[in-house]
Amino acid sequence: MKKIFAALVATLFLTTLTGCAEAKPEAVAEVSIVDGWVRVYEGTEAAGGMTGGFATITNNLDSEITLVGASSESAMMTEVHEVAMVDGKMKMQAKEGGITIAPGETVSLEPGGLHVMLMGLKQPLLIGEEVKITLDFEGTDDVAVVWPAKESLAGDEEYVSNQE
Amino acid sequence: MSKVSRRGFLAGASASAGAIVGASAGAWFGADQAAAAAEIKSQTAVLKRKEKFYGAHQNGIELELQTFTNFVAFDLLDGVDRAAMLRWMSLLTDDIARLTQGDAALADAQPQLALGPARLTATVGFGPAMFEKLGLEHQMPDSFKNLPAFKIDALKSEFSGGDVLIHVSADDPIVLSHAVRRLITDSLGFASVRWSQQGFSNAQGVVPHGVRQRNLMGQVDGTDNPGLATDDFENLVWINDGPNWIQGGTIMVFRRIAMQLNTWDQLGRVEKEQVIGRTLDTGAPLGKANETDVIDFDAVDANGLKVIPDFAHIRRAHAHAPGERFFRRPFNYETGVSADGNPDVGLLWTAYQRNLDTQFIPVQRRLERFDLLNKWTTPIGSAVFAIAKGVQPGQVLAAELFA
Ligand SMILES: [Cu+2]
Numbered sequence: 001m002k003k004i005f006a007a008l009v010a011t012l013f014l015t016t017l018t019g020c021a022e023a024k025p026e027a028v029a030e031v032s033i034v035d036g037w038v039r040v041y042e043g044t045e046a047a048g049g050m051t052g053g054f055a056t057i058t059n060n061l062d063s064e065i066t067l068v069g070a071s072s073e074s075a076m077m078t079e080v081h082e083v084a085m086v087d088g089k090m091k092m093q094a095k096e097g098g099i100t101i102a103p104g105e106t107v108s109l110e111p112g113g114l115h116v117m118l119m120g121l122k123q124p125l126l127i128g129e130e131v132k133i134t135l136d137f138e139g140t141d142d143v144a145v146v147w148p149a150k151e152s153l154a155g156d157e158e159y160v161s162n163q164e
Numbered sequence: 165m166s167k168v169s170r171r172g173f174l175a176g177a178s179a180s181a182g183a184i185v186g187a188s189a190g191a192w193f194g195a196d197q198a199a200a201a202a203e204i205k206s207q208t209a210v211l212k213r214k215e216k217f218y219g220a221h222q223n224g225i226e227l228e229l230q231t232f233t234n235f236v237a238f239d240l241l242d243g244v245d246r247a248a249m250l251r252w253m254s255l256l257t258d259d260i261a262r263l264t265q266g267d268a269a270l271a272d273a274q275p276q277l278a279l280g281p282a283r284l285t286a287t288v289g290f291g292p293a294m295f296e297k298l299g300l301e302h303q304m305p306d307s308f309k310n311l312p313a314f315k316i317d318a319l320k321s322e323f324s325g326g327d328v329l330i331h332v333s334a335d336d337p338i339v340l341s342h343a344v345r346r347l348i349t350d351s352l353g354f355a356s357v358r359w360s361q362q363g364f365s366n367a368q369g370v371v372p373h374g375v376r377q378r379n380l381m382g383q384v385d386g387t388d389n390p391g392l393a394t395d396d397f398e399n400l401v402w403i404n405d406g407p408n409w410i411q412g413g414t415i416m417v418f419r420r421i422a423m424q425l426n427t428w429d430q431l432g433r434v435e436k437e438q439v440i441g442r443t444l445d446t447g448a449p450l451g452k453a454n455e456t457d458v459i460d461f462d463a464v465d466a467n468g469l470k471v472i473p474d475f476a477h478i479r480r481a482h483a484h485a486p487g488e489r490f491f492r493r494p495f496n497y498e499t500g501v502s503a504d505g506n507p508d509v510g511l512l513w514t515a516y517q518r519n520l521d522t523q524f525i526p527v528q529r530r531l532e533r534f535d536l537l538n539k540w541t542t543p544i545g546s547a548v549f550a551i552a553k554g555v556q557p558g559q560v561l562a563a564e565l566f567a
Contacts, residue, residue, distance in 0.1 A: 035270055037270045037271050039271070040353070054271075126248075126251060127251060127252075127255070127350075127353035127354070128248075128250075128251025128252055128254050128255045128353070128354075129251060130254075148254065148255060148258065148270065150255065150270055150271040150350065151271075151349065151350070151352070151353055152271045152273070153273065154273055
């Protein structure tokens with residue numbers, strides 16, 4: 001059945017969907033999380049520093065899910081953050097209510113936008129190190145991920161606490 | 165982590181949509197649209213061609229030349245140890261796996277420049293100095309060492325040596341440039357760039373498949389190479405003993421060979437053919453009709469003179485023993501023209517083999533002693549690298565070496 005679908009796609013969407021002809025249909029997980037990474041920069045060279053984690057998250061369910069928090073052995077505290085205009089400047093802060101992803105929708109966590117914040121790093125973050133994070137969802141099971149630490153210039157937002 | 169990629173998911177969603185309209189597709193997808201689609205597809209055919217990444221061997225060796233190339237050599241930063249090497253290699257493995265498929269590397273600041281695969285390959289190797297710095301001499305393949313000094317060499321340090329090599333090639337210069345930048349960015353935490361050398365071959369579609377390129381002296385280059393995917397290639401190039409990490413790998417000799425084109429151009433065609441020992445138009449050995457004809461070194465002309473002179477390049481370069489052969493994959497380089505009109509051109513010449521002592525070095529010794537071509541060619545850069553075997557999904561390049 002899936003092979004027939006793939007053949008139809010190849011014929012019909014020749015000009016727009018290159019690559020899809022060899023896409024292998026797999027069992028679809030409730031939530032797919034790909035292209036995850038954690039940022040290395042001056043702020044992660046010493047213990048106590050903070051940094052962002054980024055990924056692309058797709059909700060494969062037919063009901064809404066929300067990324068409400070996270071935890072990691074590498075950091076004292078982990079939060080879900082957004083970057084927003086505060087007092088005329090782009091600053092990052094905790095995302096009230098978490099990141100809600102509609103059924104079938106894909107959300108990108110990226111520098112300058114939504115991210116998972118690792119605060120109070122227990123050790124300096126090494127380039128190429130694998131960072132273990134558990135993403136805490138409402139509406140689906142928590143997901144454990146391993147994201148590589150990569151150097152990046154992007155994502156140097158100032159942190160403001162909106163917590164009392 | 166989930167196994168389902170975003171692309172896979174999106175493709176699945178489109179498949180459902182396709183099924184709904186599939187029944188009437190033939191009716192509306194007419195000849196005009198089909199022709200337009202075919203036209204667009206052919207315009208980007210070079211971009212879409214893809215080389216595989218996973219396998220017994222690294223990519224970038226046993227394949228037809230790509231059009232553009234960049235060899236980037238690194239020196240390790242102080243304090244880089246085996247654990248750091250493993251972290252570096254894990255980043256490179258992921259980057260190369262993505263880039264060869266035409267996808268952006270993770271954390272790419274300009275993912276829009278990952279235009280497509282364009283036959284991109286990236287090959288990783290290690291120089292003798294790296295093994296010494298990390299105390300890994302016992303992991304070196306048999307015969308692996310810095311090359312001896314050859315008296316024809318005029319080596320410059322800015323073109324020579326290096327602890328680690330990343331050799332990247334692609335059929336598009338923007339795809340190549342972008343990929344190289346990503347790979348360098350992910351390397352700077354571990355090493356500094358020692359040198360980088362760019363080259364080119366013919367554009368795709370200019371010479372038929374399987375035909376060798378011409379170098380800038382006008383010679384057909386790469387004749388007598390072991391054929392791709394042959395037992396000959398397997399036996400000459402891929403290492404099959406020694407440490408595990410190198411079984412399926414190879415040893416690369418890199419030589420930057422400058423050409424003196426102005427003085428070469430002063431020769432007539434017959435003289436040039438005598439120097440090489442081959443006809444310039446077909447690449448056939450002198451006295452023969454085709455490039456691949458067996459060379460007759462004993463043939464004499466009406467005056468009793470050897471058809472292929474003693475000084476001819478092919479006489480000196482020809483294997484004296486069955487194993488004295490290797491796989492050459494030379495790119496041209498050109499880095500400008502001097503005020504008096506002399507182009508700075510030559511070859512970024514590579515030779516791949518199992519064993520330096522029995523393959524490259526004896527041939528080079530003969531060329532060093534007596535090869536008239538030396539008058540117009542000068543090796544100005546030199547390096548050797550042990551090229552790790554290939555990886556399977558989930559594995560890290562050269563993991564066994566640094567574990
Ligand atoms: Cu933040």
